[in-house]
Amino acid sequence: MDKRNAAFRRLSEEVGQDHLLRKPLYLDLEKALGGTKRVVSLFTSFRFPVVLEDGDADMLEEILSNTELDNKGLVLILNSPGGEAMAAERIVNVCRSFSNRRFSVIVPKMAKSAATMVCLGADEIFMSKTSELGPIDPQILIYNDEGKASGYQAAHEILESYNELMNKANLTRGRIESYLQQLARFDARDMRRIKSAQDLSESIAVNLLKSGILKGLSIAQIKSKIKPLTDPRKTKDHGRSIFHDDAKRCGLRVKAIDNMDDMWRIVWELYIRLNYITTNSAFKVIESCEESYVAQLPG
Numbered sequence: 554m555d556k557r558n559a560a561f562r563r564l565s566e567e568v569g570q571d572h573l574l575r576k577p578l579y580l581d582l583e584k585a586l587g588g589t590k591r592v593v594s595l596f597t598s599f600r601f602p603v604v605l606e607d608g609d610a611d612m613l614e615e616i617l618s619n620t621e622l623d624n625k626g627l628v629l630i631l632n633s634p635g636g637e638a639m640a641a642e643r644i645v646n647v648c649r650s651f652s653n654r655r656f657s658v659i660v661p662k663m664a665k666s667a668a669t670m671v672c673l674g675a676d677e678i679f680m681s682k683t684s685e686l687g688p689i690d691p692q693i694l695i696y697n698d699e700g701k702a703s704g705y706q707a708a709h710e711i712l713e714s715y716n717e718l719m720n721k722a723n724l725t726r727g728r729i730e731s732y733l734q735q736l737a738r739f740d741a742r743d744m745r746r747i748k749s750a751q752d753l754s755e756s757i758a759v760n761l762l763k764s765g766i767l768k769g770l771s772i773a774q775i776k777s778k779i780k781p782l783t784d785p786r787k788t789k790d791h792g793r794s795i796f797h798d799d800a801k802r803c804g805l806r807v808k809a810i811d812n813m814d815d816m817w818r819i820v821w822e823l824y825i826r827l828n829y830i831t832t833n834s835a836f837k838v839i840e841s842c843e844e845s846y847v848a849q850l851p852g
Contacts, residue, residue: 572845578823579842585816590626590657593617594823595644596838597633598831601850604636605667609839610643616844617651626655629675630823635666638691638750642757645674660684661824669782669795670754674761678805680797681812687795689758689782691750711747755783766806778804
């Protein structure tokens with residue numbers, strides 16, 4: 554009976570993804586990294602509507618406060634579609650504060666948008682050939698005529714449409730009613746807010762790099778290097794994948810790891826387990842070897 558109960562318990566843990574089941578993986582990964590770094594994971598769902606937000610920085614700080622860092626560096630395993638730019642800035646500040654400025658990020662699969670911004674604040678980024686970063690141009694929530702949210706649109710597309718209509722209206726002689734009708738769908742205050750969101754995203758990215766791995770470069774030099782991340786005319790689409798070679802050309806300190814490397818096998822198993830959770834039963838997981846926070850889906 555005891556053996557049968559033990560087998561049932563193991564099966565329950567496997568299906569339920571208990572934190573204790575993942576703890577040996579964190580220990581193995583820390584050992585594979587030379588025993589000089591502590592590992593923390595931050596995963597958000599790609600399936601459910603959830604983003605990186607200020608509360609994530611608070612929860613990350615809480616977990617790090619209860620983790621024995623012993624003056625070691627910090628490695629953040631990050632998998633997320635993105636979220637708020639200022640939340641990314643806060644997350645970097647927390648990670649730097651607890652890592653004695655020896656802060657690395659591992660991207661097991663995808664760290665897009667604001668999650669890419671977190672990577673910009675790292676001293677080193679571990680990526681495999683299939684890991685992906687993404688553009689950091691802001692996306693604006695759009696509402697239909699009934700006032701209901703209908704999806705996201707790139708900030709630059711909205712501003713370019715507005716500016717194009719304004720220019721055509723100013724250059725047109727005679728009847729401009731058709732342009733005025735189209736312009737009536739835009740609010741000048743919204744246009745200013747959207748432009749501010751663009752400026753904020755670039756400013757945070759530049760500041761993170763200038764206070765980190767690109768601190769020897771001028772602001773103009775940094776802006777030029779990261780154009781593949783910030784300029785929609787280069788990326789073409791917000792969902793565009795930026796692989797490790799492209800990230801290196803942006804000046805990021807990327808360490809490319811072979812997908813079959815022993816260390817990456819541990820990373821990949823953690824990814825499979827945490828991605829399973831954030832796909833099926835939770836929308837967010839932040840955890841270390843010692844502590845685990847799982848935001849469960851209702852019901």
